[in-house]
Amino acid sequence: MTCHNCKKEIHLGAKFCSYCGMDIKKSEQEEVKYLYHKLAHKFHPDKTNGNEEMMKKINKAYADGDLETLRTLDQDRSVENIKEPVFENQMTDRTEPVKKSNNNILFAGLIILVLIIISLASSPSSNDPIQEPLATPTKTIPESKPKLSTLLKLPKTSNWNCGDVIAYSGQNYNTVQIGSQCWFKENLNVGVKIAGLFNASKNGIIEKYCYNDSEANCLNGKGFTDGGLYQWDEAMAYSNIEGTRGICPEGWHIPKDSEWYILESTGGFDGVLAGGRLNDGSFGGRGAVTFFWSSTESGAGAWLRGLSSVGFSRNALYKGNGFSVRCLKD
Numbered sequence: 001m002t003c004h005n006c007k008k009e010i011h012l013g014a015k016f017c018s019y020c021g022m023d024i025k026k027s028e029q030e031e032v033k034y035l036y037h038k039l040a041h042k043f044h045p046d047k048t049n050g051n052e053e054m055m056k057k058i059n060k061a062y063a064d065g066d067l068e069t070l071r072t073l074d075q076d077r078s079v080e081n082i083k084e085p086v087f088e089n090q091m092t093d094r095t096e097p098v099k100k101s102n103n104n105i106l107f108a109g110l111i112i113l114v115l116i117i118i119s120l121a122s123s124p125s126s127n128d129p130i131q132e133p134l135a136t137p138t139k140t141i142p143e144s145k146p147k148l149s150t151l152l153k154l155p156k157t158s159n160w161n162c163g164d165v166i167a168y169s170g171q172n173y174n175t176v177q178i179g180s181q182c183w184f185k186e187n188l189n190v191g192v193k194i195a196g197l198f199n200a201s202k203n204g205i206i207e208k209y210c211y212n213d214s215e216a217n218c219l220n221g222k223g224f225t226d227g228g229l230y231q232w233d234e235a236m237a238y239s240n241i242e243g244t245r246g247i248c249p250e251g252w253h254i255p256k257d258s259e260w261y262i263l264e265s266t267g268g269f270d271g272v273l274a275g276g277r278l279n280d281g282s283f284g285g286r287g288a289v290t291f292f293w294s295s296t297e298s299g300a301g302a303w304l305r306g307l308s309s310v311g312f313s314r315n316a317l318y319k320g321n322g323f324s325v326r327c328l329k330d
C-alpha cells in the first residue's frame with residue numbers, strides 16, 4: 001500500500017504511515033475527493049468532449065468511496081483519444097490560394113488605372129464654362145422616432161403563469177401560487193450526487209447529497225419528492241447576496257428570510273419530511289422533519305425554516321449542513 005502523502009510503501013492495513021505519520025484513512029479520503037474532482041472536470045457531460053458513461057462510473061466510485069476504481073479510471077487513457085476533427089481544406093496545399101491572391105491584386109490595380117483615365121477624360125478643361133454647383137438635396141427628419149421594440153421586432157412575452165409546470169435541468173417541477181408568491185411545489189433536485197462523507201466544493205459542478213447516499217431518495221416526481229440536500233454555499237452558487245438565484249432556474253431565487261415570513265403568515269405550503277445531512281456527514285430526521293434554506297446569513301450560519309408535524313420553526317444553523325431548497329419566483 002502507498003501513502004498518499006509521502007508516496008512511500010507502507011504495511012497493508014496500517015492506520016498511520018510509519019514515515020510521515022499521516023492518518024491513512026484521512027489520506028485515502030482526500031485522494032478519493034481529489035481524483036473525483038479531477039475526473040469530473042474532464043468527463044462531465046457539460047464539459048467539452050464529456051463522457052456520460054464514464055461519468056456514471058466516476059459518480060458510483062465516488063459515492064462508494066472506491067479509491068482503487070477511481071485510480072484505475074484516472075490511469076485509463078482509452079477514453080482520451082478524442083481529437084479535434086481535421087477538415088479537408090485545412091490539409092490542402094497553400095500555393096494555389098497565394099496565386100489567386102496575386103491575380104486579384106493585379107486585377108484591382110488595372111481597375112484603378114481605368115478609373116483614373118476615365119476621371120481625367122471627364123474633368124472640365126480651363127476653357128469650359130463654369131457651371132453652378134447643384135443644390136444639395138435636403139431631407140426632413142420627422143420629430144418622432146420609431147420605437148426600438150418595433151425595429152427589433154421583439155418576441156411577445158411568454159404566456160407562462162404560476163401553476164404551470166417548469167422544466168429545469170432534465171426534470172419537471174409543479175408550481176403553486178400562495179398569496180402573492182409563486183413557489184416550486186417540489187424540492188429542488190439538480191446536480192451530481194456526492195457521498196455524505198465529503199463537503200461540496202466550488203468546482204463548476206452542482207453537488208448534492210441524497211439521504212443515506214441513495215439516489216432513489218433524491219428523485220423528483222413518480223412518488224419521490226425528497227429532492228437533493230445542499231450545503232448553503234452550494235445552494236447559493238457561492239454567493240452571499242440575499243435573494244440570489246443560486247442553483248434555481250433563471251427567473252427564480254433562493255427565498256429570503258423575510259419571504260419565508262410572508263409564506264408562514266399566508267399558509268398553504270406542503271413539504272416532504274426529507275430529513276437532512278448533518279455537518280459530520282451523517283443523515284437523520286427523514287419522516288420526522290425537514291429544513292429549507294433561506295438566502296439570509298446569520299453570523300457563521302444561515303436562517304432556515306424547519307417543518308414538522310407541528311408546523312414551521314425558524315432556526316439559524318451551520319452552513320455545512322445539507323438541507324432542502326425550494327425556489328421562489330422573482
